[in-house]
Amino acid sequence: MQFFSDNATPVCPEVMAAIAAADQADFGYDGDAWSGRLDQAFSALFDAPVKALWVTTGTAANSIALACLCPPYGGVICHEEAHIVVDECGAPGFYTHGAALMTLPGSGAKLSPDMVKDRLGATRPDVHQVPARAISITQASEYGLAYTPDEVAALGAVARDHGLGLHMDGARFANAVAFLGCHPADLTWRAGVDIVSFGCVKNGGMIGEAIVFFGAQAKDRAAQAERWRKRGGHLLSKGRYLAAQLLAMVEGDLWLSNARAANAAARSLADAASGRLLHPVETNELFIRLTHDEAARLRAAGFDFYDWGEGAARLVTNWSQDKDSVQPMADALKALG
Amino acid sequence: MQFFSDNATPVCPEVMAAIAAADQADFGYDGDAWSGRLDQAFSALFDAPVKALWVTTGTAANSIALACLCPPYGGVICHEEAHIVVDECGAPGFYTHGAALMTLPGSGAKLSPDMVKDRLGATRPDVHQVPARAISITQASEYGLAYTPDEVAALGAVARDHGLGLHMDGARFANAVAFLGCHPADLTWRAGVDIVSFGCVKNGGMIGEAIVFFGAQAKDRAAQAERWRKRGGHLLSKGRYLAAQLLAMVEGDLWLSNARAANAAARSLADAASGRLLHPVETNELFIRLTHDEAARLRAAGFDFYDWGEGAARLVTNWSQDKDSVQPMADALKALG
C-alpha cells in the first residue's frame, strides 16, 4: 500500500472513460467541443462567470497565472516552503521573465496577513526596489492545511489595499473544499482571489490542470494566458483529451468525491497516529514523527512512503483510498505505539 | 471524411492500449518504469546510444532543443516558413531567452546549404552582430517534402564547419523515413544532426513527443534539457502515461506503419489530383490548386480540409487512413477534372 504521493496513483475510472469518449476526430488545439465547454463548466462550479484554460501541469498553471499578475520587475509574496519556491526549478521566474519570489516564513506553510503587510511596508516605492505585485498562496498548503474563507479574505483585503493580484495554487483545492465544507466561491472570488490553479492530476486525473480567472479582468488575463500557454509549448494539438478530463471532474462532483475519499483516508490515519502529528491533518497529507526503526518496520510490512527529514515521514492519501481501505496502515501505525 | 490535419485524428488503438496498460501506481514524474525505458528504445531505433526525453508538445520539443544549442545572444538559421517561425508564437524566443530566428527563403520550405553558407558569410564576427549558433530544419518540411540523407548531410557539414548545432523538427519524421525508405540513423546522427524533435501525436499519439539527443554531447544536453523541461512546466507528474505512448510507437514499428498508411493515402490523392499539385507529394500533405467552387463542391460531398490562401487547399492524411479508405476523395478529386 503506497503513500508516496497522489501522483503515484492511477487515473480514476471516470476520467479514463472520459478520455475514451473523447477519442474521435475534432478540431485541433483548443478548437474542439470539450475545450469549448470549460468556461461554462467552471462558471457553474464557481457560481460566477469565469474563464478557464487547460494546461498540462500545475507548474505551468502556477507560472502562467503569475505571469498574468506580475511584471518582470515585480515580486510575488509567498511562503518560503511554497511549491512555486521549492519544487518548480524556478518556473515562475521563467514565465514572468525574472520576477522575484519574496518569501516569508509562517506556521504550516501558510501566509499571515500581518507578515504580508510588514513585508509590503518594508519596501520603498522607488525604482531601486522590486515592487510586490502579487501574493500567491497554496490551498491546501504544502503541509495539508486549509485556509478558511476568512483567512483567504483577509489576504484578499491586503492584496486589494496594495493593488496586488492574488493567486491560489489549488493543486489540492478540492481537498481543501472537502475539508472546509464551504462553497468554492467562498475560497476564491468572494475572498478576492484573481486566479486559481485548479488541480486535477493529484485528484485522479491523468494529464492536465485548469487555470481559472475571476473578476472584471478575467477575460483580458485569459487572453494573455493563451499567449503564454502557446509560447510555453502547452497548447496540446489534441487538447480534447485533456479538456475531457477536466470536464469529467467538474461537470459532476467527481472532483469533490475523490477529494473526500482521500481526506477520509488521511483522517483515519491521523486518528491512529494522533500522538505523532507534526501538523494538524486537514486534507490528505500527514506529517508524522517516525524513527528510523519504525519506518523500517512499516516498510517491511508493505507500506511505502517518503521520509521527511530526520525522524519524520510524509504520508499522502489519494482518491483511490478511503477510511476502510487504509485500515491496515491505521492499524500498523497504532501498533507502533 | 476529414483532411484538416493529422491533429484532428483520433488516437490509434495501440497507443490507447498502452495508456491503459500504464494505468497503475508507479513513481511520479519520470521516475516510472516506462520513462526509464525511453533511452533504450530510441537507442535501438537509431542504432546508436542516444538520450531521449518526453515532452508534451512539438513546440516544447523544438524550443527546448534549440535552447540546448543556442545561447540567448545567438541565432538559429531556419526557413522563413518553418513551424518554429510561423506557428509557435515565438516559443523558441521564449526558451532561448531571446535568440533570433534567421530566416531564409527556399523552395518547398527546405533550406539549401548554399544559402546557409551565404548567410553565415554575411555576418561579421564582432559583438555587434548576432552569431548563428544552430541550424534548424523540418523533416518532412512544412510542404511535406523530405530531405534525403545526402541533403541532411550537406547541411550537417555546413553546421560542423561553422561550429553550429543542427536541429531537426521531426513532427513528421516517421513520414519522411517511410517515404525515403532509409534507416533513421541516415537522416540523423550519421548526417550530423544533434537533436531531433521526434513526433508522436500527429502519427497516432494522444499527448507527447520525444527529444532525442545524439553524439558526444547527448548526455550533457539532455541534462540541460531536463532543467528546461521542468522549468517550462512540462515535467508531468504522471509521466508514465506519456512515456507509454512513445514506447508503443517505437518499441515496435508502429511509428513506421502508421506513417506508411498516411503516406499511401496521400499518394493516392496525389495521383488523382496530379494536375493540381503545388508541390510534389512525398509524405502525407497535399497542396493543390482548387477554386472556390471546387472547394465548395468537395465540402458539400462531405470532404473537409483547410483553404491555403486564395485558390488553393491543403489536405493532410493520417494514420487512420490508407489507399483504400481515401478512395472516395480520390474519386471526387478526379471528378473535378
Place this chain on the structure above:
Amino acid sequence: MQFFSDNATPVCPEVMAAIAAADQADFGYDGDAWSGRLDQAFSALFDAPVKALWVTTGTAANSIALACLCPPYGGVICHEEAHIVVDECGAPGFYTHGAALMTLPGSGAKLSPDMVKDRLGATRPDVHQVPARAISITQASEYGLAYTPDEVAALGAVARDHGLGLHMDGARFANAVAFLGCHPADLTWRAGVDIVSFGCVKNGGMIGEAIVFFGAQAKDRAAQAERWRKRGGHLLSKGRYLAAQLLAMVEGDLWLSNARAANAAARSLADAASGRLLHPVETNELFIRLTHDEAARLRAAGFDFYDWGEGAARLVTNWSQDKDSVQPMADALKALG
C-alpha cells in the same frame, strides 16, 4: 582626416563645458537638478508635453522603447538593415524578453507603408502566430535618408489603424531635421510617433541618449521605462553628468547646429563625388562606389573611412566638420575622376 564614424569624433566643447559645470555635489541617480529639467527641455523642443529619460546608449534607448510598446510574444516590424536588427546583438530581444523582429526589405533602408500593410495582412490573428505590436523606423535611415513628415505620417496611420506602437530610432534625428527643415514635432507626435530614441553621442555628446515619450500614454510608458532602465543597469549613480550633456544639446540649438555642420560637410563631399553615389546624400553619410585602388590612394593621402563591401565605401561626416574643413577630401574625391 577621418570619416570612420560620428562615434570616432571628440566631444564638442559646449558639451564638455556642461559636464564641467555639472561637477558638483547633488543627489544621486536622477534626483539631481539637471535630470529634473529634462522633461521641460524636451517639451519645449517638441512643442508638446513629453516625458524624457536619459540612458547610456542608443541600443539601450531603442530596446527600452520597444519593451514599452511590444510584449514578449509580439513582433516589431522593421527594416532588415535596421540598426536594431544588425548592430545590437539582439538587445531588443533581450529587453522585450523575446519579441520577434519582423524584417522587411526596402530601398535605402526605409520602410514603405504598403509593405508594412502587406506584412500585417499576412498574419493570422490566432495564438499560433506572433502578432505585430510595433513598427520601428530609423530617422535618418541606415543609409542616411530622411523620412519626410508625410512619410512618417503614412506609417503612423498604419500603426494607428492596426493598434501598433510607432518607434523612431533617432540616432541621427538631428541630421534629419537639419535636412528637412521641418519642426521636430512634424516628424514625431504630429505624425503618430509614440517614442523617439533621441541621439546625442553621434552629434557631439560623450555618453548618453534620451528616450522621449509622446502622447496620452507618455507618462505610463515612461514609468515603465524607468523600471527597465534600472533593471538594465542604466540608472547611473551620478546621472547629472549625463543629463547635463542632453541639456547642453537641446536647451539651445546646439543639437541642430552640430547636425547642420555635419550635413554641410557631407553635402560638399556628395557634390564632389556625385557620379559615385549609391544612395542620395541627405544627412551626414555617403555610400560611394570606390575601387580598391581608389580607396588605397585616398588612405595614402590621409583620409580614413570604412569599406562597405566590395567596391564601395562609407564616409560619415560629423559635427566638428563643415563645408570648408572637408574641402581637401572633396578635392581628393573629385581628383579620382
Place this chain on the structure above:
Amino acid sequence: MQFFSDNATPVCPEVMAAIAAADQADFGYDGDAWSGRLDQAFSALFDAPVKALWVTTGTAANSIALACLCPPYGGVICHEEAHIVVDECGAPGFYTHGAALMTLPGSGAKLSPDMVKDRLGATRPDVHQVPARAISITQASEYGLAYTPDEVAALGAVARDHGLGLHMDGARFANAVAFLGCHPADLTWRAGVDIVSFGCVKNGGMIGEAIVFFGAQAKDRAAQAERWRKRGGHLLSKGRYLAAQLLAMVEGDLWLSNARAANAAARSLADAASGRLLHPVETNELFIRLTHDEAARLRAAGFDFYDWGEGAARLVTNWSQDKDSVQPMADALKALG
C-alpha cells in the same frame, strides 16, 4: 557638508583630467587605445593575468558577472541585504534570465561559510529544485564591513567544494583594501574569487565600473560578458571616455588614496560617535543611533545625511573628505553627547 552618499560627490580632479585627455578622435566602442590598456592595468593591480571590461554601472557589472556564473535555472547565494537583492530592481534576474537569489541572514550583511554550507545541504539535487551555482558577497558589505582574506578564502573553499562560482560586488573594494592593508590579490583570486565588480564611481569616478575576471576561465567568461554588455546596451560608442577614468584610477594608486581619505574621514566620525555605532566602522560608512531631535539639530547646523529607519542614521564619507575636513561634523557629533 553632505554625507548622503559617495554618489552625491563630484568627480575627482585626476579623473576629470583623464577624461579631458581622452577627448580626441579614436575608434569607437572599445576599439580605442584606452580600452586596450585595461587588461594590462588590472593585471598589474592584481598581480595576475586578468581580463577587465568596462561597463556603465555597478548594477550592470554585478548582473553581467552573475550571468557568467549562473544559468537561468540556477541560484545565487547571497545576503538578504545585499545590493543585488534590495537595490537593483531585479537586474540580476534580468541578466541571468530568471536565476533565483537565495538569501541568507547574517550579522553586518556578511555571509558566513557555515550558513552557506547549510543552505547548500538543504537542496535536493533533483530537477525540481533550483541548484545554487554561485555565491555573491559584497566587499565592503552593505554595512561597511570588510571580509578579511581568510574570510573570503573560507567562502572560496565552499564555492570550490560545491562547484560554485564566487562573485564579489566590489563597489567599495578600494575601501576594503584600504582598511585591511592587504594585497588586492589576497581578497580575490588567491581566495577563490572568480569575478569582481570593481567600483570606480563611488570612489571619485564619473561614469563606469570594471568587471574583472580571474583564473583559468577568465577569457571565456569575458568573451561571454562582452556579449551581455553589448546586448544589455552597455557598449558605449565612445568608450574611451569611460576607459580613461578606470585607467586614471588604477594605473597609479588613486583608487587607494581616494579610499584611504574616505576611510579616514569615517574613522574620525566614528571616534567622535563611538557610543552610537550600530556596526563597527571599517570603511567609509557609519550607521549610528540618532534621535529625531538630534538629527534635526545636525541638519540645522548644515550637515546632511539619510535617516536609516527609526532612531538611526547613515553617514557616508567620500574621497573628497579626510580626517580634517570632517572635523566640524565630528565636533557636532561629539557635542550631541
